[in-house]
Amino acid sequence: MSSNLYSIGLSGLQSSNARINTTGQNTSNVDTEGYSRQRTDTTSSPVGGVVLRDTSRLVDNFVSSQVRSDTSTFSYYDTYHSMISTSDSLLAEDSISLNTYINNSFDALQTVNNDPTSSSLRQLAHSSLSNLVQQYHTLSGVVSDQEGLVDAQLASSLGDLNTITTKISNLNEQILRQEGLSISPANELRDQQELLAKDLSKYLDIKAQFNDNGLMTIQLANGQPLVMDQFPTELKVSPNPLHPKKIDLVVSFGDYEVGLKTQGLGGSVGGLIDYRSEFSVYADRTLGQHAIALADAMNTQNKKGLDADGQFGKDLFSLGDINVYSTADNLNKAKEISVRVSAGQSAKITKDTYELNRTDDNLFSIKKINAEGKSTDKAITFDPSLLQKDNNGYFKIDELGLDIRLDGIDKIDKDDVFQFTPTEGAAAKLGLVSKNGEAIALSAPIGVSTGSDNLSDARVSLTSVTNTDPETSAFSSDGSLYPSAPHKIYFTSPSSYVVQNSSGVELAKVENVIEFSNLLEKAGLSNEAGFDVSVSSMPKRGDEFSVGTDNIGQSDNFNGLALADLQNQSLIDGKATLVKSFSGFISYVGSKTAEIEGHADSSEIVMNESIARRDRLSAVSLDEEAVNLLKYQQSYSASAQVVTAARTTFETLLGIMR
Template sequence: MASNLYSIGLSGLQSSTARIATTGQNTSNVDTEGYSRQSTSTASVSGGGVRIQDTARVVNQYVNQQVWTDTSSYSYFQSYHLMMSNADSMIGEDSVAISTYINQAFDALQTANSDPSDSSYRSVALTKLDSLANQYNELSNFLRDQKQQANSEINDKVGVINNYTSQIADLNGKIQAQEALKGTTANELRDQQEQLVKDLSEFLDVKVAYDDNNLMTLKLAAGQPLVLQDRANSLSLVGGNSDPQQLDIMLDFGKYSVGVSSQDIGGSLGGLISYRDEFATSAQRMLGQQAWALADNLNEQNRLGLDGDGKFGAALFSVGKIAVAVADRNSDANTSIDVRLSDGGSKDVSTNDYEVIMNSPTSFTVRTLDSNGKLLSESALIDTTTATPNANGYFAVAGFGVEVKLNSAGSYATGDTYEFAPTQDVARQLNMVATSGSALALASPIEVSASSSNLSDAKISISAITDTDIATSDFVATPRLAPTAPHSLRFTAADTYDVLDSSGNVLGTQTVTSYDNLLQAAGISSSGYDVSLDSAPQAGDTFSIAFNSNGSSDNYNGVRLAGIQNQSVVGGDMTLGNAYTSLVTEVGSLTATLKTNMDATQVVMNQSVSTRDQISAVSLDEEAVNLLRFQQSYSAAAQVISAARETFSTLLSVLR
């Protein structure tokens, strides 16, 4: 019996020693990040005594997963908000706002209209328009730099992520070696592994599970495996097909790689990708759409007037080439197409992705897609064997605002695809091509007058200037009106008139009840201009139309140039100023929303961490109580051994 008592006491000493050691380990690691409190469990032994079962970590994997998920959510909004704050401080700043430069440029145009003969006013107006173009350049370059900064950070974070996953996979190997081969628990290694997951969750959203060997399996939110046992699959970056700045994330499985959807990333990496893809890219395209609306409408209107030298107006601005990407699946990577924006087509150009798809080697259609690749619209089929290209070989795509030129005749295959974003770089490449204020075509190309011998007080006015192209209008290169152009109106009755050329030949006769657009009413629609009367004339009244050879003081076209400021030229429904204000509002609203989400997810994350700490963190008060309890248990076990020894000595004495 003394022997049994001795064994019981000895097992008690061992149990207490183990628990004291565990308490010491907990106390020593009270400030160790990621450390999980340990607890030594015991079981009673048949016949008396206690057996140490194991020393395990006190953890709740569901709570841990919640911590990692909440950390990822907070990091996502924090990263996104930081980038958006930079954009908000730039785009929302009044001193650099496009709307400020728009007002200055059009105010200068109005001043030039007050005295078109003053070259200094013209020069100031052109300088202000050039400053407006430069500001579009500056803001677009800022967004481009922001995307580059995001890409640099994305590249850095991908390197850190791969380092973390490699360490986690390596720890799986070490844990298996220690627990399976040596038969001892790997508590500290598992703590290190979970701390790595916690650090990793700041970069992306991960899901953790354990296999049959209780080894950690790590997956992306969408289910792609990052870590399987002791093997880690690394992330990599590849340039986007239609935009080299749009680095796509790939998951490398060794023999092959698969793309990872940006919506499944999460964490600070996901925040950077969302900023780059959802905001910066969209903002660049919105600015490009606005810049092209400015350039296209001013160019088109300027072509309808006479400049300071009495010549037909020319384009004031130019934009660079549209970058076109060849789809990887195309039959021949060396085939190409050229795409440019259509003059006068800015109202039709969207900020969406575009595709040219070959329906046959000689025909194609143009499609627009949203950011998720969903089809939005598709053009009519353009057959290059029957359609007529313009002088430069481009085919106009009605309703899409672009023109397409095929460069590889006979080499295309059905299904070949070419991708581009027409407004992506317009704001960055917007350039003033006019070199002096005289390039502003403020004057009308025609002048009209009523004969002094007219019997009525009816006055004639220009109702429209629609075309000054010498190939399609009644203007000639000299410049002047063609002799066969409408030069005068002669009323044979109050409601009947003849349209006459310069030689008095009748070009058309018409009876009307309205005196608006009289040339069109007479069936003359290709002259490039039209006129109206403000009241009914009398029989015998004549009205002349002549080339405006002395229009230095005329501002007919200048007024229309200045009026573009108040026209809905962006997307067909917004003015230039409203379009930029809309962008500023969107930036401010998104920044505020991200700040709200960041604050909310931080509260949730802190609550999750607090819950985890209540379960797994070391409490010095609790450990102090445990240490006292286990010390007393140790002393009691020692007393049992002492009692056993005395009992055994007594028995020996009796036997003697």
């Protein structure tokens, strides 16, 4: 009996000692990050006493998984918000607002219209346009600087991320070795591994699982493996020849690499990539579309007037080359393709990427792809051999507002893919090519006059100038009207008139006129003439009105007023003015920032609640450990008394035997 009592007491001592050690371990690690409270379990022995089982960590894998998921979500929105809030504060700053510079430029144009002969006012208008161009560069620089910051942070994050996955893999090896040599679990190593997994979730949305050997494996939310037992992978940025500005990731397994979907990555890496692909690309293309619309509209209108030297106006602005990209094996072919915005067609230019490919021996197709990689419209199919080329070899795709030149058309094979984005980087490439204010074409290229012998009070006025191209209008290359062009309108009655050329030959006859605006349009001549005229009231029989280049006044501002009125035209996508479009962009940035900020705040609350839930189970409570320590001390003392009693009983029995 005493022998049994002795073993019972001894097992109690061992049990209490083990639990005191566990309590001491918990207490000493109360401030250790990632430490999980431990508990030593026991069971009663069928022969008496207590049997020690193992010392386990008090963790709930579901709760730990939720902490990682919520940490990833918060890190995603926090990173995204830190980037977009910086962009918001910079772009919305009044001192660099594009609208301020747009208004200043058009105000200067209005001022010079008051005195087109003033060189100083012309130079002031030119300086305002120069400042506007610089502001496009400044705003484009804000976007590109943020892109550079994203690239730097992403490179740093991937370095840290790959270090963490390597450490998790190494810990798997240590855990396997330690637990193979002992019956006790490697609790401290597993705590370190859990903490590393939580740190990893700050970068990516991950799933941590355990294989049959109890070793941690890490997968992305989409199932892509990052840690397989003792074999880590490496996450790297991969260049994309079709989309040089796009961030592509690959997972390297050492001998080979696998492309990674960048959608829904979560964590700070996902936040950086989504900021770059969603906001940064959108901002760059929005500014580019804005710059293209301004340059195209101003250039087109300036060519419809005469500059200070009496010459047809030329381009005020320049647009940079549109880059054409292709796959790595087709880069040389991409150099054979040139693209530009068709003159006067910028309203058709969207922020989409355009994909060009050859469909068969003769046909090519172009389709538009949005930022999400989805086609936005039906593909445009064309045969280049059937399209008329200009002197530079460009042919026009009217539906898209683009001119294309295919120099090496025979080198392009079927199913070769080429992509270009007209708005990409366009704001940074915008330039002012006019040397001074004298290049601003304020005057109309044609004048009108009312016959001195007219019987009515009707006065003629120039209504519009739509085309001054010598090949397609009534204007010759030296600025004069072709003899065959409309030169005179003669009213044969108050409601009928004829249009005559310079020799008096009748070009058209119009009868039953009740409204006297756009007389050449009514005669069917406005398109080929490139201009139109109106009279103020009903003429009388015999009234005549002349048009010609000899009737232009030095102070004429007809085209200058048209230039200034571009501020009120829907130039952007044919739907919004320059000011309204930029205001809409700033409003979008503000609302997007507020949206992301709201998600960041709410996700932080959810994350903290998950952490608190985990701590309630796994964190060390000094009050609880103090109670346990007292209990196990008392148990130890009681077990020692049992051992003492067993020894006394045994000694008594020995004494009796003697």
